[in-house]
Amino acid sequence: MTVYLDHAAATPMDPEVTKAMLPYFSDAFFNPSSPYAPAVTVRRDYDAAKVRIAAILGAQAGELTMTAGATESVNLAFAAGSGHVVTTVIEHQAVLAAADRSDNTKVAVDAHGRVDPEVIRNALQPDTWLVSVGLANNEIGTVQPLAKIAEVIRQERAKRRDEGNGQPIYLHTDASQGVGQIDINVARLGVDLLTMNAAKIYGPKQVGLLYAERGVNLTPQIVGGGQEQGRRSGTENVAGVIGMAEALARADAARKTETRRLFDLRNSLLSTLEAAFPEMVVSGHPKHRLSGHLHVSFPGIDAERLVFGLETKGVLVATGSACAANKGTRSHVLTAIGLAPDVADGSLRLSLGKSTNADSIAYAADAIIEVVGKEMRRVNR
Amino acid sequence: MTVYLDHAAATPMDPEVTKAMLPYFSDAFFNPSSPYAPAVTVRRDYDAAKVRIAAILGAQAGELTMTAGATESVNLAFAAGSGHVVTTVIEHQAVLAAADRSDNTKVAVDAHGRVDPEVIRNALQPDTWLVSVGLANNEIGTVQPLAKIAEVIRQERAKRRDEGNGQPIYLHTDASQGVGQIDINVARLGVDLLTMNAAKIYGPKQVGLLYAERGVNLTPQIVGGGQEQGRRSGTENVAGVIGMAEALARADAARKTETRRLFDLRNSLLSTLEAAFPEMVVSGHPKHRLSGHLHVSFPGIDAERLVFGLETKGVLVATGSACAANKGTRSHVLTAIGLAPDVADGSLRLSLGKSTNADSIAYAADAIIEVVGKEMRRVNR
Known part of the structure; x- marks a missing residue:
């Protein structure tokens, strides 16, 4: 046994996810940017998969940037601004490494691995532009009080408005470990940026996304053909994204x-x-x-x-x-x-x-x- | 018809490529970094796929960084240094956009779309660190005289040595369009860096690689868990890389x-x-x-x-x-x-x-x- x-x-790929992906390998294999009808159908299927994913997040498809996984998404999120960032000491390596590329404060957590929203508040500086807290820790499984942290961010925004500080501040969460077990509606979570991947929900490896609400200006890390609305170039991973949509829909339903x-x-x-x-x-x-x-x-x-x-x-x-x-x-x-x-x-x-x-x-x-x-x-x- | x-x-995925990938979706799905035997086997299969690819390039597996496609590879190549770069006006968008992130010269080509190695020579500046010329143009199919351009680079190196200019200079080629039709042995091409992808050779989309000879210090764009020897983090695309190896082996044999x-x-x-x-x-x-x-x-x-x-x-x-x-x-x-x-x-x-x-x-x-x-x-x- x-x-x-x-x-x-x-996680193993759900056979239904494989089934959803297979037609896009050798049959509907066209480049979604090609002009003829079979390619336009591929483009439509790709876009529909993004709409399907976005609906589960309570977002618009245009707010999603499809990536090669959570690590790339986290890096893209952290490249969206400059200045001071706040995160926690128990984040995934991707977040810790991305944070180390700029001035940062990594706040402590309690003995259960939970971060106190007040500790986040106290770590904010006038030039803090990003707070990044993982939805659930990948080692000990602790779920963070994101809604309360979002409230701290909202209060900080109000305070900055009053003080005439024009520095925007955003809340990012790496939700990779929580998807399928926690509601990931971005409005209810209260986040401006959200990272997730398909590999942890019985979908394909190396497929992920970064949700960024309309107001966030992402700086592309990978430039070229201008795919993903210029935010991340490279021919689209049609089969992968369709697989991710299927995996997420199944995870959400169950x-x-x-x-x-x-x-x-x-x-x-x-x-x-x-x-x-x-x-x-x-x-x-x-x-x-x-x-x-x-x-x-x-x-x-x-x-x-x-x-x-x-x-x-x-x-x-x-x-x-x-x-x-x-x-x-x-x-x-x-x-x-x-x-x-x-x-x-x-x-x-x-x-x-x-x-x-x-x-x-x-x-x-x-x-x-x-x-x-x-x-x-x-x-x- | x-x-x-x-x-x-x-290109449509070769059914044999799909067949090579399928076991890694739901059966050998383990994280290659996990410690137990079934995961170690996955790691071994992944590493073997890289060795198989490297052999066709005449390279070592350790010189390959697996990426999510040619666009990412090109961006990674261009991030390996700073200073002046030389490329041509007919490159793929990925190369043009990556070049535009730094001081660059885009040399003209002749009416057949061929670049004259002497034109490359004349564009070199004392701080030129990268010359990037696509192996074959994706629109008109013109194949560039890479070996002769490589000779220009070698002469420039000798000249710099004589002049006491310690600035290294590398030759990069985006070989995406030539693989399967042109010999891509890196020594015979004379390149230090080479980009290719699987999607143009009947392999999976969003799988590519950057070859960088030992002396080139790549600067990671995506940081995190330290995969690909720290050059590109993120859980490995096991099925994708195995599919790429199968696709490349078939392309090379035929x-x-x-x-x-x-x-x-x-x-x-x-x-x-x-x-x-x-x-x-x-x-x-x-x-x-x-x-x-x-x-x-x-x-x-x-x-x-x-x-x-x-x-x-x-x-x-x-x-x-x-x-x-x-x-x-x-x-x-x-x-x-x-x-x-x-x-x-x-x-x-x-x-x-x-x-x-x-x-x-x-x-x-x-x-x-x-x-x-x-x-x-x-x-x-």
């Missing part, structure tokens, strides 16, 4: 039932593990956390040994985010929430998804109990 | 026979059209031209009417490059080679490919003769 519990790192289902499965796994290991540390916010996420630490245990031990039983889990996992460095997120090194180093990220069910959770729980137990006995021998 | 003669704008085949078919079409329309203007170099390319102009005729007239007969052709086609502007390439406006505006680009055969060429020739003839009679009425 193989139990995949690393949906936060990658969101409420799937969130509930994952919530129950995750909690069942959590209870079983808590009963077996009273010393186990659970990270992430107890309430404001992705339903499919479970981050647990076994103090004094080497998580990499656990990952390989679990793999022999067919259970695939992560020690942290896939990006950091291969580099042998300790997670900046776990350090930021104050986990001691010997706790952080014994951490597993278990992320559930569509293939997860009661049977696979029961199997995984047994495997984890056996492998962790064995490792504990080995260490304490 | 549908006869597609716009292979320079887009190159000589396919080039010969297209050459004969193109010349047959050309002879038929020349016999029917003595006033027809043929552009591009008579000898140094892509075998599958044919660019013809009918003075005084509106090419857009021809495109739509031909479409009713199932013959799909372009007025120019797909990027410019939709914008209603006259091609900068045709202006550069000195075509009078009334000649340029009556131009068709016919680009042959794998699906082209003697029957389809005969059918297309008949259709073109009929549609152009009818349009000529209408105009002269």
Whole structure:
């Protein structure tokens, strides 16, 4: 039996997504900028896919720039202005690296990985033009109070207006980890810019978007033929964007039932593990956390040994985010929430998804109990 | 009957390429940075695809940065330095736009669209760090004397060494239009940087690469997780790169026979059209031209009417490059080679490919003769 519990790192493409994409590989393969009817149909299908995506975001298609993934989207968002930016210490590498290209403040989070909107307020400077806070953390699953942060931004705008400070300020969120589990209507989130990708919602890899509300002037990073209204040149990824639309529509339609289902499965796994290991540390916010996420630490245990031990039983889990996992460095997120090194180093990220069910959770729980137990006995021998 | 003669704008994915990609959609979908064996296998397959591509270029896999297409690759190449750049007036929009981000000289070409290496030499300044010349022009198919331009660059390097000028200088080529018809071994071409994509060789859209020889320090445009050796972050496009490797291997294996085949078919079409329309203007170099390319102009005729007239007969052709086609502007390439406006505006680009055969060429020739003839009679009425 193989139990995949690393949906936060990658998801398999839904066969229905593949089915939606296939016609655009060898049949409707035309360049959407070509003038003849079959190409115009491709253009129309591409545009329709953007409209379909935009509707789920509560946005206009013209506010979307299709990219090669969340990392490119984040970079495009951060290139939209200059001056000071505010973000948090637990963001994805893409946000941290993009922020480091300019003057920035990375605010701390609490022990649950949540950022206090007042801490954001206090970090604002007169030339702060961007605040970037991830919707949900990719390691510990904590969901941020974006609506409240948006309120802080609105108050800052009012304050600047009163003070005659003409510097605009925008709120960006990398929603990559939240899509499919959290409502991503941009008005309800209160964001001006939103990054997401298809790879985390059973869609194709290297397909993403940046939503930017009409008032934001994006500076193109990739120039050329002027596609995506001049914001990002290059022949359009027709199949990829159509696949993303299909994936997002499916994720959105199933969101409420799937969130509930994952919530129950995750909690069942959590209870079983808590009963077996009273010393186990659970990270992430107890309430404001992705339903499919479970981050647990076994103090004094080497998580990499656990990952390989679990793999022999067919259970695939992560020690942290896939990006950091291969580099042998300790997670900046776990350090930021104050986990001691010997706790952080014994951490597993278990992320559930569509293939997860009661049977696979029961199997995984047994495997984890056996492998962790064995490792504990080995260490304490 | 549908006869597609716009292979320079887009090519259908080879079913064998689709077949090579499919396992990586829903089965081997793992994040290549994840630690467990199935993900390590994905990483190995991805790396093997890069090795396979590199071998055809005569390069090392570590010299390749995989991107979302030729436009991104060109932008990455132009970001590798600062100072003066030299390019030609007939480059693709991506090169022209990237060049315009810095001090640049765009040299003229002759009436066949060929650049004289001596003209490149004369355009070099002491701070010129990049010369970028497309391998083959996407509109008129003219192939540039890259090896001779490379010799100019080598001489400039020697001169700088003698003069104590430490400014490096590199030769970049956008080979997107030549792959599959021209040998793209980087040593034989004499280039330091090479851009290509998969979409023009029956591979997936939005997959490309930048080759940069070891000595070139690329400056990442997209930062984050540090993929592609830090040069271009974002979870790897596993299926896309594997598809590109398959497409390139097939293009390379078939190159000589396919080039010969297209050459004969193109010349047959050309002879038929020349016999029917003595006033027809043929552009591009008579000898140094892509075998599958044919660019013809009918003075005084509106090419857009021809495109739509031909479409009713199932013959799909372009007025120019797909990027410019939709914008209603006259091609900068045709202006550069000195075509009078009334000649340029009556131009068709016919680009042959794998699906082209003697029957389809005969059918297309008949259709073109009929549609152009009818349009000529209408105009002269």
